[in-house]
Amino acid sequence: MDLYQSGETRFQLNIDRPPSLRDRVYEQLREAILSGLIVPGATLLQEQLAEQMGVSRTPIRDALDRLASEGLVTRGAGGRVSVSELSFQEIHEKYAVRQVLEGLALRLAFERIGERQLARLQSYLFDMQAAVEQNDWLAITEIGCDFHDTIIASCGNTFLVQSLQILNDSIRRYRRVAANMPGRAVETLREHELVFAALQRGDVEAADELIQAHIARSQQQLETAIKAYKQRIADGDGAG
DSSP: OOSSOTTOOOOOOOOSOOOOHHHHHHHHHHHHHHTTSSOTTOBOOHHHHHHHHTSOHHHHHHHHHHHHHTTSEEEOGGGOEEEOOOOHHHHHHHHHHHHHHHHHHHHHHHTTOOHHHHHHHHHHHHHHHHHHHTTOHHHHHHHHHHHHHHHHHTSOOHHHHHHHHHHHHHTHHHHHHHTTOTTHHHHHHHHHHHHHHHHHTTOHHHHHHHHHHHHHHHHHHHHHHHHHHHHHHHTTOOOO
């Protein structure tokens, strides 16, 4: 059967086209911001970035426009571009949405989670325990994301999965600020263990309450960490 109506203009489908230079520049700059390699408040000079990345200013300019549309960079007086500062309002708004959406995802996933998913969640807990013992805060953060993503991926709602992926990706740079807070690593492990135990025994109400409490606690710790971070900057101690 013909895909087109008689007389309609046909178009060319491009499948598996490799990423363009513009896309690669954008992805690299975005990852550098989200990972904290480029710190909040840092000025982004097109000429400097172009030289560092070995490209012309055009893909740099396009990438900065895309990052500005996502709120990751801001434009100031005279066209100055800088990495967006950490914002308490952004945290409040996004974590409020995260609580609702992750609670929904967990409830939808509850009937779908089987032995394979439970085994994967338990393996993440073993990995997190090892990371806690090694005081590897970066690994703890990444493993925690994998734990949540496994539950979210099991919910069976593609739009919800995609929405949470975008949301959680956008707050990744915030999580890294709080990841190495004293005592937080052990707390994080325990909170994930409790969620897993509730899922394992089939108690969806408890699992929902626990994941909501975990997200709320993460927000509190994050706000405390950002206050300390901003104070260090104000005192002239840098981002470290």
